[in-house]
Amino acid sequence: MKPSNALALLSITLLLAACGDQDSQFDQPLGAQPQLPEPQRGLLPSMTIAEPTPWNDQVPAVPQGYRITAIASDLQIPRQTLVLPNGDILVAEGRGGGAPKLKPKDVIAGFIKSKGTTSVKSGNRLTLLRDADGDGSYELQTVFADGLNAPYGLALFEERLYVANQDELVRFDYQDGQTRASGPPTRVTLLPSEINHHWTKALTISPDGRYLYVGIGSNSNITERGMAAEVDRAMVWHIDAETGAHKPYATGLRNPTALAIQPGTGQLWAVANERDELGADLVPDYLTSVREGGFYGWPYSYWGQNVDPRVKPQDAEKVAAAIKPDYALGSHVAALGLAFSSEVMGEAFADGVFIGEHGSWNRKEPVGYKVVFVPFSGGRPSGPPVDFVTGFRSDDGKTRGRPVGVTIDPRGALIVADDLANVVWRVTRTQ
Amino acid sequence: MTAISHRPYRFIPHPLHATLLASTVPLFLGALLSDLAYFRSYQIQWSNFSSWLIAGGLVFCGLALLFAIANLVRAEHRAGRPLAYFLLLLATWILGFVNALEHAKDAWATMPMGLILSAVVCLLACIATWLGLSGLRSGGEA
Numbered sequence: 273m274k275p276s277n278a279l280a281l282l283s284i285t286l287l288l289a290a291c292g293d294q295d296s297q298f299d300q301p302l303g304a305q306p307q308l309p310e311p312q313r314g315l316l317p318s319m320t321i322a323e324p325t326p327w328n329d330q331v332p333a334v335p336q337g338y339r340i341t342a343i344a345s346d347l348q349i350p351r352q353t354l355v356l357p358n359g360d361i362l363v364a365e366g367r368g369g370g371a372p373k374l375k376p377k378d379v380i381a382g383f384i385k386s387k388g389t390t391s392v393k394s395g396n397r398l399t400l401l402r403d404a405d406g407d408g409s410y411e412l413q414t415v416f417a418d419g420l421n422a423p424y425g426l427a428l429f430e431e432r433l434y435v436a437n438q439d440e441l442v443r444f445d446y447q448d449g450q451t452r453a454s455g456p457p458t459r460v461t462l463l464p465s466e467i468n469h470h471w472t473k474a475l476t477i478s479p480d481g482r483y484l485y486v487g488i489g490s491n492s493n494i495t496e497r498g499m500a501a502e503v504d505r506a507m508v509w510h511i512d513a514e515t516g517a518h519k520p521y522a523t524g525l526r527n528p529t530a531l532a533i534q535p536g537t538g539q540l541w542a543v544a545n546e547r548d549e550l551g552a553d554l555v556p557d558y559l560t561s562v563r564e565g566g567f568y569g570w571p572y573s574y575w576g577q578n579v580d581p582r583v584k585p586q587d588a589e590k591v592a593a594a595i596k597p598d599y600a601l602g603s604h605v606a607a608l609g610l611a612f613s614s615e616v617m618g619e620a621f622a623d624g625v626f627i628g629e630h631g632s633w634n635r636k637e638p639v640g641y642k643v644v645f646v647p648f649s650g651g652r653p654s655g656p657p658v659d660f661v662t663g664f665r666s667d668d669g670k671t672r673g674r675p676v677g678v679t680i681d682p683r684g685a686l687i688v689a690d691d692l693a694n695v696v697w698r699v700t701r702t703q
Numbered sequence: 704m705t706a707i708s709h710r711p712y713r714f715i716p717h718p719l720h721a722t723l724l725a726s727t728v729p730l731f732l733g734a735l736l737s738d739l740a741y742f743r744s745y746q747i748q749w750s751n752f753s754s755w756l757i758a759g760g761l762v763f764c765g766l767a768l769l770f771a772i773a774n775l776v777r778a779e780h781r782a783g784r785p786l787a788y789f790l791l792l793l794a795t796w797i798l799g800f801v802n803a804l805e806h807a808k809d810a811w812a813t814m815p816m817g818l819i820l821s822a823v824v825c826l827l828a829c830i831a832t833w834l835g836l837s838g839l840r841s842g843g844e845a
Contacts, residue, residue: 375807
């Protein structure tokens, strides 16, 4: 099918410019009560794939009073980071997935989308960064553990380091100051890994260290691989850290890409990526507190009771039960990182969450490609998102980097993983 | 035998041309049947089959179209059957391509338009093949 693929690709590419559906003038749906436009889908989905270009000497833009520096480079696809008690930073590196291509569309779209990502091979490892003298320069960059399978979520409780590979949750013993894992990890539990259309396994841990939460993405955009592929998908698992026993904690979250526990309350929060191909301004990715036993709509409906007609057979009971998420981040921004802030980030950014937005593909005018801050008050989102780290796209429309995981360093910094430039950024206050 | 002696001008398509042309019928028919199966069962695999059958149909139809153009250029009497055949085959390909895009939508988004297009494309492919194989230059002097 090679020549036909090439021919089809050529035709698609030419036609894309000509008759993709247009981005509407509609504002991106944001906040707690987003205005959602009507679904629309032209004969071709709108796509803009970011052409990568190196940072060279440039760095992302941060607000006045802050400085950003690259603290690690030449990584192998950094995704999520974890700041250890002694200030060392662990970086999970890798690329997972590899879902089989079932339709001509998968072949073509897969090729086009690959143009907007790094060509570096999957690291499948954890890298440790150390700044021993506290000068902000991380002089040690060493492999902490390798031979992992697309590690993504990281969590630490006392002497236990948990890593969510794309197929299993594992545990390392960790001693303060360690720079290399003392041995191979122990399995806590296997994770759903069949197909792995959305392969990232987000991870966080309860404050008492007893339970782990793992985010498991759906196996399709909107059930186009069949409902049988969606068993144990699009949900957050609640896992006993000791025994590995697990149960669904919340369901209907299409792709919960980052999880975090709210300090003080112990409440689980998530960012999730919503479905594509319903238009440039649908469906908003969201930030939400996650209710135990809650159902968040996927695949039957979005943002509460908006039925998705692409799903057959439908389920009216499920639609009625669907919970509206707390806060819309905008459609197609691809939120992949979530971190609760603290006083160390300065007064203006002390109460709220930072969110890493990987950036859109299913939209003519790109959105995302930045780190935003969502202010909180009284433990709830309280205002529109504020840009915090920007400049990931250059003025000539090329893409220098794509933010993924964001983590607060209690010493006073925000750590941002960039999986296109294979860099880790560190944002600090200048006074 | 007598038929041939009575109609010496009857054009016989090149075997490759005939093969390519005739192949469009089972491919587009298969796509239609797969769409029907998906429409009735919601089983997504039928929709996947349909997508590939349409892609295959477009390849064969596209190559047959090249022969059709060559025939048209070489025909002494372009109006009539050679032109009708060419235009029908062209319409088959264009609608088939639109159908391929329709089938690139996810899950039930292909319905019902995908099914309707598959039926139209299948019908067009049958007529074009009938015309193409039953004598392209009848009335002409070859």
